[in-house]
Amino acid sequence: MKDLVEKAEAIAARAYAPYSNYLVGAVVRARDGREFEGVNVENAAYPLGVCAEKTAIVGAVVAGYRPGDLAAIGITASPCGGCRQWLHEFGFDVVSFREDDGSIFSGTAGDLLPHTWNLPE
Numbered sequence: 399m400k401d402l403v404e405k406a407e408a409i410a411a412r413a414y415a416p417y418s419n420y421l422v423g424a425v426v427r428a429r430d431g432r433e434f435e436g437v438n439v440e441n442a443a444y445p446l447g448v449c450a451e452k453t454a455i456v457g458a459v460v461a462g463y464r465p466g467d468l469a470a471i472g473i474t475a476s477p478c479g480g481c482r483q484w485l486h487e488f489g490f491d492v493v494s495f496r497e498d499d500g501s502i503f504s505g506t507a508g509d510l511l512p513h514t515w516n517l518p519e
């Protein structure tokens with residue numbers, strides 16, 4: 399999944415992050431091979447900003463993809479706690495990101511968020 403992380407790194411420059419100057423990229427790969435790019439988009443009202451993982455997943459959803467349809471995501475860095483809940487919702491088999499030491503981590507959404515919260519049925 400190194401290729402997906404490298405694609406995320408290549409698009410991170412398109413992030414709109416004038417407040418943090420922290421550029422994040424994410425690329426989602428659907429089971430049919432289609433890919434969706436995402437970057438973080440910030441706002442002067444700080445809490446309204448959105449993470450790169452979410453914008454990538456939103457793009458896939460707009461195109462018609464649903465939980466179970468998305469196989470993998472590559473991210474420039476470790477996903478935040480809120481994004482881990484999104485990754486759980488969509489059931490990613492593979493989540494890959496660049497670690498601070500330069501290596502690439504790959505695991506399931508469940509590896510990143512054990513004891514996950516689910517809406518009671």
Ligand code: THU
Nearest residue numbers: 418420422438449450477478481
């Ligand atoms: N950010 C992401 O895009 N993804 C994460 O998983 C962590 C944080 C963004 C949000 C904000 O625009 C910037 O990084 C600094 O927190």
